[in-house]
């Protein structure tokens with residue numbers, strides 16, 4: 506059988522911003538179709554920068570970024586970025602309107618996407634009538650309505666309370682399992698990374714770089730039982746120790 510081409514690929518990628526900040530150094534990473542991969546690391550280690558490079562929103566200063574051809578990408582940001590004056594359905598239909606998709610087909614896709622995120626009864630609501638978690642769901646529905654193969658998510662649940670975040674993590678994980686999506690997810694929460702991912706890429710700061718690539722041993726369908734399982738605890742301890750080690754080394758070198 507031929508080897509699968511990676512969905513996303515970074516080779517010796519470096520990113521220096523115009524003000525001279527070296528945000529990423531020597532990043533080499535391949536992500537296969539259907540994987541759920543998290544980028545985990547402290548603030549400033551270049552997680553968002555790497556996501557933006559994969560999305561084509563930034564260009565590398567050195568090295569190469571490659572995305573598999575013919576695959577559709579959607580991005581979800583930390584803020585829900587909804588239009589406050591527009592109803593939920595109109596918000597979720599925006600990218601389809603911009604792409605001038607036939608209205609009947611667009612409405613059908615939006616209805617399906619809202620159902621997938623559990624908001625089928627809220628199509629006529631305005632964003633201000635929804636909780637923060639529900640607004641994030643609209644943002645995810647807006648991305649799903651474009652029928653993406655690849656979802657890039659930049660700390661989408663970072664601003665939510667822990668209970669809502671756990672619930673959305675579970676829903677996202679189930680959605681991924683049902684839809685066969687490839688997901689690249691940015692977080693600085695060890696628990697969230699372990700719960701969601703098939704693989705966690707651990708990053709360190711100054712300069713931003715990849716320090717470990719950890720496969721997560723867990724069931725396909727995950728629920729709260731996984732959060733208290735020995736495998737979950739073991740992975741959390743392992744990732745925590747990798748992050749501490751990287752920061753201690755940095756402090757020692759800086760001293």
Ligand SMILES: Nc1ncnc2c1ncn2[C@@H]1O[C@H](COP(=O)(O)OP(=O)(O)OP(=O)(O)O)[C@@H](O)[C@H]1O
Pocket residue numbers: 522523524526527528546547548549550551552553554555693713
């Ligand atoms: N547009 C920019 N211009 C200059 N420096 C930038 C720019 N964007 C990011 N940086 C710097 O690059 C480094 C990496 O930033 P990035 O936002 O990718 O990190 P992050 O790991 O996503 O952080 P956080 O978790 O806080 O969002 C930081 O030092 C940041 O200050």
